[in-house]
Amino acid sequence: MQLRFDGVAFDLDHTLLVDNRLERVALLDLIVRIDASGAPMRLSLDRAGIVADEELFRYRNEGVDLDSMLRRFVERCGGSGGEAWVPWFRQRALDLVPRMVLPMPAAGRVLPALAEANLRIAALSNGPSPLQERKAAQIGFYYPVLTSEQIGSSKPDPAAFELLATTMGLEAERIAYVGDDPYMDIAGALEAGFAGIWFDGGSKPYPADIPPPTATILSLDELLPLLAKPAV
Ligand SMILES: [Mg+2]
The missing domain is CATH 3.40.50.1000 (HAD superfamily/HAD-like)
Incomplete structure (x- = not known):
């Protein structure tokens, strides 16, 4: 041919x-983890999902790096130190691949x-x-x-x-x-x-x-x- x-x-x-938006799922999971670690996040996952969508958009389309995205996401959800979760977030996203892709x-x-x-x-x-x-x-x-x-x-x-x-x-x-x-x-x-x-x-x-x-x-x-x- x-x-x-x-x-x-x-x-x-x-x-x-x-x-199936696995990075969004990993972000929401991050909120659950931070909340369970003794730093209550005091917001619904639906509200965190709105923030996640906005921050992921900036990350994907506006050149925002992963550290900044996680810092902003956690801050906007009422916490702090999101950038410290970069390795965890990367691994969590990888772990979700077999189930979500x-x-x-x-x-x-x-x-x-x-x-x-x-x-x-x-x-x-x-x-x-x-x-x-x-x-x-x-x-x-x-x-x-x-x-x-x-x-x-x-x-x-x-x-x-x-x-x-x-x-x-x-x-x-x-x-x-x-x-x-x-x-x-x-x-x-x-x-x-x-x-x-x-x-x-x-x-x-x-x-x-x-x-x-x-x-x-x-x-x-x-x-x-x-x-x-x-x-x-
Ligand atoms: Mg495409």
Whole structure:
């Protein structure tokens, strides 16, 4: 089979897998632990969940580091010393992976088919190491995984995509990048010279203020036919 591309690279969260917000669960568990350790937190976990969502958003999207995120989260919940829980939080998130991470439907059959078709495969994810690697391994993704924490740049920065192409040993235009986030994944990939394949998760329409994706899919099953050259 002739292919239009030589490589395919993936976003992880909401593209190849869902983690059912395991870092949020780890944050709420942290509140329970601190409360049980003799420092009463005096708030409901529902209220702590609202704070957790806000702080995780800043952590993921605004470059806030883990120490600062935990310090702010615990302070906003009425405690102190959250940064001292960084090792515990990292381990707790890792421990939650087997119970909470689910592969996206079709990932288990599509990834081997792509490899069988001689496409090089990798992932580029905004997130911490080794959590993102552990999540990838949980769904049987044993190809290279680049994380923003590891490489020091985040999507949509073209530098992150350029490092991805280097890792894959391919020119950017020979790689299709697949992701669910129009701004982080598709706009970033297109700017770096990749094809951008938008995995439409159904929650929002594609925004009109950025370049359109090279193609849109509703299921990972659509990938192999899309990447294959038309029969001649
Ligand atoms: Mg995603």
